[in-house]
Amino acid sequence: MSRSLSRVNNTIHETPLAPLHIELGAKMVPFAGWNMPVQYTSIIDEHTAVREHAGIFDISHMGQFFVEGDGAEAWLNSLLTNNVAKLGLGEGQYSIMLNEQGGVIDDLILYREAEGRIFLVVNASMIDEDFAWMSKYLPEGLNLRNESDQWAAMAVQGPHAAALFAELFPGQPLPPRNGMASWTHEGELLMVCSTGYTGEEGYEFFSSSANGSAWFQRFIDAGAKPCGLGARDSLRLEVCYPLNGSDLSPSHTPLEAGLGFFCDLEKEGGFVGSEILADQKRDGLQKRLVALKYTGRGAPPRAHYGVFSKEGEQISELTSGVLSPSLREGIALAYLPLDHAKIGSLVDVDVRGRRFEAKVVKKPFYKKA
Amino acid sequence: MNVPDHLRYTSDHEWILLDGDTVTVGITDHAQEELTDVVFVELPENGRTCDAGDPVAVVESVKAASDIYIPVAGEIVEGNIDLEADPSLVNTDPYGAGWIFKVRLKDAAAVDALMDASAYKGLIG
CATH class of the missing domain: 3.30.70.1400 (Aminomethyltransferase beta-barrel domains)
Known part of the structure; x- marks a missing residue:
């Protein structure tokens, strides 16, 4: 236990909301060079709050x-x-x-x-x-x-997120999905974007750094549950949103990552890297980022666990994995060679020497009913 | 924080209950609260002989896998198979239904060297 309980605190940055997180009882962990809340009460409770009601995440590190x-x-x-x-x-x-x-x-x-x-x-x-x-x-x-230091940012996500916005900002319409709006509220410039990283309805809200904690608290007072990076990760993985540095990297193209929809190879003049993508599209992919789901019970899949063919040959490793709080099943992402990447293909995930069978399934794992 | 007086403790946040030549091992209330949301417990194999300090089980939360070390040398005689169906027993009843494994001691005196409740309370502050 000691290894997980004693935390090395090599903090580089803190968001303006850090003192509030500590006051709210968050467990803070280093993430991407930032000291961030990983959870306040329980990752499963926070995850469920976002799926069923509304949760709020500090994303000021972005x-x-x-x-x-x-x-x-x-x-x-x-x-x-x-x-x-x-x-x-x-x-x-x-x-x-x-x-x-x-x-x-x-x-x-x-x-x-x-x-x-x-x-x-x-x-x-x-x-x-x-x-x-x-x-x-x-x-x-x-x-x-780069105005990163001047803005506090928070994601309000879940089926009740819009109602909270209406309560805090009567008469101020939320933009349609993927849209943004900026307005002045009691002398302060605010921005709201109808986007998120959870697969739920919701928005990302931007205020001045100085007022970030006060806004975060106001959303909580209106009914949003404070949620940490733990729930943010399990929520995004259930809907197969990639995490850069894990599922995306300089050694993989977006076509391999299954993000071809967001790459317009027809647009005039192209873009940095477009010729490589066009070649890859013409020649065919060698590997693809696939969604893997355990076929039975098993130890939670996690990033870097080995992926093996049914013949016992190591073919890849997981880029992300979690025991899905919504589905109660092991879910993961991995780049697999094309001959293993078809829907329905079976592989084994190695967890400390034990093998758990997983099946390539259609993305996403979780869909709103 | 619940730290029962009749148990022994390790600095790795395990508790030990002595009963004849056998001990029962679990993780403390403090440890389960730190981990939160236990979603999987990997039990040791029965019959395995271990030295004190060997990692023998794994308790997993949503976010992390944590090794559980055998606090005293001996042979694993039983794992708590109820945890396979309901790993959250480690959270809800850490000193009771959430026990993890039992060890037949090589040397019963080894238990005396472990922390008592007041020493463990001092450790976790």
Whole structure:
């Protein structure tokens, strides 16, 4: 037990909400260089609250960038996989930043707040790398700003999330799915985006850093359950949303990750890495990120556990895994060679020398009834 | 925090109940509260002979797998198979129905070297 109970506290960053998390009784753990709440009461309770009611997550560790200027849309279109030209004002989309070899640097959501003004939300661990990469390609006349330190961010997710918003902001409409809105509330600039990482209805809410804790508390007072990164991970895995650094990496393309829907290979001028993706699409994939589900009971699957063919040959390792709180079954993701990646294919997952059978299933594991 | 007086304890947050030449081992209330949501327990094989400190079982929460060490040398004589159907017994009744395994002692005196309740209370503060 001692190994799991004694925590090494090599904290680098804290969000402005950290003192509130501690006051709320959160267990804090280092994640991607940030000291973050992994849970407050119980991962299963927090997970269930999001599926059935509403939960709130501190996501202030994530990065907020703005790109401004004439042609901001066209420039981002040449840098990212999805088609920015499809976005109307106030609309957002999931997109991916690739290296020149077509591997994933980061996945992100961008919102076209106004003509020539784009808001991007990037992963915490990638803020510096993304900014450096974008700066390298930035043309004259466009302004790229990293405002990550100025914003507090929280995700409010679950079937009751919209009702909480209406209670806190009467008369302020929530944008449609994937949309964003900004407005001034009692002198403070606020933003809300109807996106999330849980598979539930909900939104991501942005305020000034200084007011983040007060807003987080107001959502809790209105009925949202504070939720940590533990539940965030189990929720996103149930709906097969990839986690960069685990399921996505510079050594895998988004086509291999099953994200072809978000890569517009037809758009004019292409994007960084698009030629590699086009070649890969033409020649066929060698491996694919698949959803694996245990066929029986077993020890919880976790990232890096070995995946074996039924003939006993190691063919891969898990990139993510959890005992699904909603389904009560072991679920995982892994890149498998194509001949093992068909729906219904059987493999074994090695847990400390014991083998548990898993089947390739259709994504996602969990779908709203 | 519940720390029963009649048990012995280890710094790895296990409790030990002595009964003749056999001990029952589980994890403490403090440990289960730290772990929360036990979703799986891997039991040791019966008949296995172990040295004190060997990892013999694994308790898993949603987020992490934690080794359970055998606190005294001996032979594993029983694992709590009820935990296979309901691992959350470790959370709800850590000193009772949530026991994990039983060991036939090589040397009964080894138990005397383990912490008593007041020493363990001091450890967890």
